[in-house]
Amino acid sequence: MTTASAPAAQQTGRRKSTGALLVHQVRYEQLSFWRNPQSAFFTFAFPVIFFVILGAVFRTGNVYDHISGIEYYTPTITALSVIGCCYSQLAISLSLRRQTGILKRLRATPAPAWLIFGGIVIHCIILSLIDTVLIVIMSRVYGHAFPSNWGAILITLLIAAAAFCAIGVAVASLIKNADAAPAVVQFIFFPLLFISGSYFHIASKVINNIAGVFPIKPFNDALIQTFTLGKGIDGHAILVMAAWGVGGALVAIRRFRWDPRPE
Amino acid sequence: MSVVEIDDLQKSYGSKKAVRGVSLTVEEGQIFALLGPNGAGKTTTLEILEGFRQRDAGRVSVLGFDPADRRGGREMREQIGLVLQDIAVEPYLTVRETVARNAGYYPAARDIDEVIALVGMSGKEKEKVKDLSGGQKRRLDLALGIIGNPRLLFLDEPTTGFDPSARRSAWELVRELTRLGTTILLTTHYMDEAQALADEVAVIAAGEIVARGTPETLGGRDTAKARVRFALPEGHSADELPVAVSPDGEEMVTVEADDPTEVLHQLTGWALGNNTTLPRLIVDRPSLEDVYIRLTGEGADAPQAERSMT
Numbered sequence: 001m002t003t004a005s006a007p008a009a010q011q012t013g014r015r016k017s018t019g020a021l022l023v024h025q026v027r028y029e030q031l032s033f034w035r036n037p038q039s040a041f042f043t044f045a046f047p048v049i050f051f052v053i054l055g056a057v058f059r060t061g062n063v064y065d066h067i068s069g070i071e072y073y074t075p076t077i078t079a080l081s082v083i084g085c086c087y088s089q090l091a092i093s094l095s096l097r098r099q100t101g102i103l104k105r106l107r108a109t110p111a112p113a114w115l116i117f118g119g120i121v122i123h124c125i126i127l128s129l130i131d132t133v134l135i136v137i138m139s140r141v142y143g144h145a146f147p148s149n150w151g152a153i154l155i156t157l158l159i160a161a162a163a164f165c166a167i168g169v170a171v172a173s174l175i176k177n178a179d180a181a182p183a184v185v186q187f188i189f190f191p192l193l194f195i196s197g198s199y200f201h202i203a204s205k206v207i208n209n210i211a212g213v214f215p216i217k218p219f220n221d222a223l224i225q226t227f228t229l230g231k232g233i234d235g236h237a238i239l240v241m242a243a244w245g246v247g248g249a250l251v252a253i254r255r256f257r258w259d260p261r262p263e
Numbered sequence: 264m265s266v267v268e269i270d271d272l273q274k275s276y277g278s279k280k281a282v283r284g285v286s287l288t289v290e291e292g293q294i295f296a297l298l299g300p301n302g303a304g305k306t307t308t309l310e311i312l313e314g315f316r317q318r319d320a321g322r323v324s325v326l327g328f329d330p331a332d333r334r335g336g337r338e339m340r341e342q343i344g345l346v347l348q349d350i351a352v353e354p355y356l357t358v359r360e361t362v363a364r365n366a367g368y369y370p371a372a373r374d375i376d377e378v379i380a381l382v383g384m385s386g387k388e389k390e391k392v393k394d395l396s397g398g399q400k401r402r403l404d405l406a407l408g409i410i411g412n413p414r415l416l417f418l419d420e421p422t423t424g425f426d427p428s429a430r431r432s433a434w435e436l437v438r439e440l441t442r443l444g445t446t447i448l449l450t451t452h453y454m455d456e457a458q459a460l461a462d463e464v465a466v467i468a469a470g471e472i473v474a475r476g477t478p479e480t481l482g483g484r485d486t487a488k489a490r491v492r493f494a495l496p497e498g499h500s501a502d503e504l505p506v507a508v509s510p511d512g513e514e515m516v517t518v519e520a521d522d523p524t525e526v527l528h529q530l531t532g533w534a535l536g537n538n539t540t541l542p543r544l545i546v547d548r549p550s551l552e553d554v555y556i557r558l559t560g561e562g563a564d565a566p567q568a569e570r571s572m573t
């Protein structure tokens with residue numbers, strides 16, 4: 001046994017600033033993420049491989065209104081990957097961390113809730129941006145020009161990422177058993193991805209109207225508008241996503257639990 | 264100054280009363296042990312103090328904070344450390360990263376390497392948590408409990424599952440921490456742990472404190488009668504002895520006395536006079552274990568302190 005210095009009576013330190021705490025938190029979120037080969041693979045390899053295959057098959061075909069395959073899939077697969085980072089990955093890892101008691105252990109420290117969630121959201125946004133860059137590069141390889149209006153794209157991505165994070169936390173709050181988390185998480189979003197035109201263009205007005213109520217189709221629309229058509233921010237789509245984000249945050253605030261065992 | 268004050272604490276889970284009217288006070292600098300069998304309500308009491316569970320009734324103060332009030336939560340948590348009953352650590356971080364991450368949450372954290380050395384994990388800094396043994400994970404968890412340089416440390420069954428040598432080092436660490444000024448409230452179901460560590464012990468059974476005191480005075484041990492026990496020498500019957508004895512198990516007999524000096528003098532004088540001995544002669548007072556078993560009604564299912572070496 002070694003002898004320690006610093007007697008416990010000396011409590012002379014000062015709290016770190018908000019910024020320094022967030023940097024600290026994000027750094028360790030990133031570290032644990034990159035160390036886990038499985039989560040890194042699914043987050044990055046899956047959308048990129050998916051994009052490469054779709055691009056190879058549908059690259060030059062006309063999807064609709066003179067939009068080519070590559071012009072269509074660059075935004076939709078980007079959206080898919082952001083949803084993967086912010087919603088699926090987050091909801092599954094959060095419920096797993098709760099089940100294993102890691103969240104409770106974290107709650108035992110002075111780290112405030114805003115820091116823990118802020119760290120997660122920023123971490124997920126970073127992953128989303130990396131995914132976006134990878135897909136845009138692959139898209140360039142397929143001959144699609146780099147998008148020009150990065151400002152509009154970035155704002156759309158940030159709002160969407162925050163909204164899907166909030167929905168992810170809400171779903172994690174409602175999941176009781178982490179073993180079921182992957183199934184529940186995918187079960188909610190898989191059909192929505194289909195009707196939202198993530199995999200192929202949907203021509204039916206009825207389906208489009210239904211899908212438009214949920215957050216994925218607006219996200220696709222907003223990215224198609226900015227990525228492919230070179231236009232500005234899709235205000236309507238942003239509003240729908242933001243509304244879902246606020247709803248998710250409200251559910252999360254009311255229902256989120258740290259403890260693996262309810263009282 | 265009292266560091267922890269609990270007055271008439273009550274907590275039920277549905278219709279199950281887990282804690283019924285517990286009151287206790289932990290003074291600054293003490294090691295206080297809450298000793299009791301599984302299901303007695305130790306974890307429930309501790310987790311109410313830590314702010315993880317809500318009490319139904321009673322008054323609770325931890326370093327002057329009400330743990331149920333989340334507004335003071337951050338400030339309280341900067342001054343307390345805790346180790347939960349179940350270990351939970353991020354699997355993919357290394358030992359040093361795990362400690363460094365938590366160090367960042369405290370305004371006056373201890374030195375990271377010093378804490379790693381303190382829990383006996385030096386040389387394991389670069390190992391991933393998922394590759395550690397159960398005992399090592401527990402020691403890492405303990406490191407997380409003390410990294411913030413807490414005034415008050417809660418330990419929920421800190422040595423359950425340790426081999427005897429790991430327990431001794433954990434005890435040494437606990438003593439070292441009190442020397443450095445940390446007050447410690449621990450729970451345990453090991454009598455010897457309470458005896459070895461605690462300045463004060465409260466025995467809890469079925470949600471109630473059934474006895475309290477120092478390990479020496481607990482359950483009236485200090486004032487209890489001494490027991491003189493021996494086996495009847497061969498060829499003699501109990502009637503021949505100079506004092507009245509009662510049978511005690513196979514072949515053994517017992518005499519209880521406030522002061523065993525007189526009784527011993529009579530017995531040994533008789534034995535020498537008869538040219539014989541008093542086989543297996545023992546003089547003792549009730550052990551903490553005897554008191555504990557009497558108080559908690561625990562028998563065969565009381566967990567044994569000493570486990571086989573692995």
Ligand SMILES: Nc1ncnc2c1ncn2[C@@H]1O[C@H](COP(=O)(O)OP(=O)(O)O)[C@@H](O)[C@H]1O
Nearest residue numbers: 261262263276281300301302303304305306307
């Ligand atoms: N989350 C819970 N929900 C329902 N019952 C519980 C819960 N936690 C503990 N109990 C019950 O309360 C009693 C006390 O448990 P606990 O405080 O864990 O005791 P100990 O830590 O002394 O073993 C036990 O009967 C236990 O089954």
Ligand SMILES: [Mg+2]
Nearest residue numbers: 305306307348
């Ligand atoms: Mg317990």
